[in-house]
Amino acid sequence: MINPNEYGSLLFDDKEKEYLSNVIDSRRIFRYSRTDYPYTKMCEEKICELVNSKYALCTTNGTSSLKSAMVGAGVSYGDRVLISSYTFLATALSAIALGATAVPIDVDLDYGLNLEDLENEIKKGCKAVVAVHFQGRTFDLSKVVELCKKYNVMLIEDACQAFGSKYKDTYAGTFGDIGVYSFQQFKQITCGEGGCCVTNNEAVFNRMRNYTDMGSTRDRFPSWNSEEALFGENYRMNNLCSAVLYSQLEKLDDVILRQRKSRSNIMSKLSNINNILTSKDSSGDTCMNIVIILNDKNNKEDVINYGKELDIEFRNMWSSLYYDNDLFRRNNLTSIDIKNNECSYTKDLIEKMLVISIPPILSSDDEDIIVNAINGIKEKGYLS
Numbered sequence: 001m002i003n004p005n006e007y008g009s010l011l012f013d014d015k016e017k018e019y020l021s022n023v024i025d026s027r028r029i030f031r032y033s034r035t036d037y038p039y040t041k042m043c044e045e046k047i048c049e050l051v052n053s054k055y056a057l058c059t060t061n062g063t064s065s066l067k068s069a070m071v072g073a074g075v076s077y078g079d080r081v082l083i084s085s086y087t088f089l090a091t092a093l094s095a096i097a098l099g100a101t102a103v104p105i106d107v108d109l110d111y112g113l114n115l116e117d118l119e120n121e122i123k124k125g126c127k128a129v130v131a132v133h134f135q136g137r138t139f140d141l142s143k144v145v146e147l148c149k150k151y152n153v154m155l156i157e158d159a160c161q162a163f164g165s166k167y168k169d170t171y172a173g174t175f176g177d178i179g180v181y182s183f184q185q186f187k188q189i190t191c192g193e194g195g196c197c198v199t200n201n202e203a204v205f206n207r208m209r210n211y212t213d214m215g216s217t218r219d220r221f222p223s224w225n226s227e228e229a230l231f232g233e234n235y236r237m238n239n240l241c242s243a244v245l246y247s248q249l250e251k252l253d254d255v256i257l258r259q260r261k262s263r264s265n266i267m268s269k270l271s272n273i274n275n276i277l278t279s280k281d282s283s284g285d286t287c288m289n290i291v292i293i294l295n296d297k298n299n300k301e302d303v304i305n306y307g308k309e310l311d312i313e314f315r316n317m318w319s320s321l322y323y324d325n326d327l328f329r330r331n332n333l334t335s336i337d338i339k340n341n342e343c344s345y346t347k348d349l350i351e352k353m354l355v356i357s358i359p360p361i362l363s364s365d366d367e368d369i370i371v372n373a374i375n376g377i378k379e380k381g382y383l384s
């Protein structure tokens with residue numbers, strides 16, 4: 001495939017190897033070891049600087065970061081958590097794993113969440129709201145922030161798909177109380193598996209850090225007699241993962257620059273196509289893909305096969321809403337509350353949406369093949 005769904009990993013080079021060797025040679029892999037190469041801490045400092053946040057906590061993956069963020073926000077058994085319906089299962093599973101109920105909220109492409117649905121559900125009571133940034137894009141979350149403040153509810157941002165994207169200088173993950181990133185293989189930058197929570201709230205940070213370190217307060221470890229101790233887990237990131245992540249953080253600007261150039265070249269050569277998902281602030285888009293919305297969901301398979309002939313992947317991200325699958329049906333939709341919201345906007349979007357990845361290594365010939373493929377779909381009448 002010309003356009004694999006991979007980004008930072010395609011720019012791996014001697015830097016990742018050098019930092020990994022530093023850790024191996026030091027024999028100090030555990031993040032809290034005394035070492036000359038504390039890459040996990042170094043990543044946290046770099047992420048704080050990058051997204052302009054006071055605290056950052058690296059964890060084993062985006063899902064563990066989400067769960068830790070929910071604990072940081074005070075979510076526990078029986079609480080309702082309002083979650084954008086445009087998301088990967090992991091967002092809801094994080095709430096469900098804590099014994100909370102996930103309440104899907106429809107999306108709005110300007111404000112991230114449908115404000116009317118959101119307010120209606122907040123009024124019924126909830127512990128936290130989770131907005132999800134999608135595919136290298138972010139939204140103007142100011143109205144969602146206002147609503148959360150009005151009702152005194154914590155706002156978590158699942159920015160697992162959007163590390164490095166921003167809306168008018170505010171980075172995805174820093175509008176609300178806690179932001180969450182993923183550094184899994186298919187994300188903007190990667191260390192195979194990795195995640196991070198960011199916040200400006202010290203108390204929230206302490207709770208998240210304790211939760212990811214078996215509940216104990218690290219600077220007084222072990223301290224399960226302390227009032228701050230809680231029933232935690234172990235989600236610590238080790239220094240091997242963070243050695244790779246640190247190198248990737250250094251390359252983030254380059255990765256985004258390359259994607260921006262390629263996407264801009266491609267967009268300038270496309271025929272007049274309306275059904276392309278645009279960003280509210282295109283200068284803050286990481287340009288990791290082009291998202292097309294087909295006229296008819298029934299044409300998806302044809303388009304995917306047409307792409308295969310040209311060696312282009314038209315990726316079907318999700319074929320349905322995450323809770324429209326057997327796992328939830330088998331469990332009689334317990335742990336999920338969909339009574340009052342059909343999330344019809346998200347459903348339509350997901351069913352008609354295909355993603356064309358823009359990896360940071362496209363040649364101008366590759367870009368032209370992508371242009372021809374998208375123009376070809378329009379000629380076939382699948383796009384307007």
Ligand SMILES: Cc1ncc(COP(=O)(O)O)c(C=O)c1O
Nearest residue numbers: 061062063088090160161182184
């Ligand atoms: C929106 C969203 N949330 C959460 C996750 C989970 O991240 P991870 O795979 O690092 O656990 C993903 C990853 O695919 C995601 O796309």
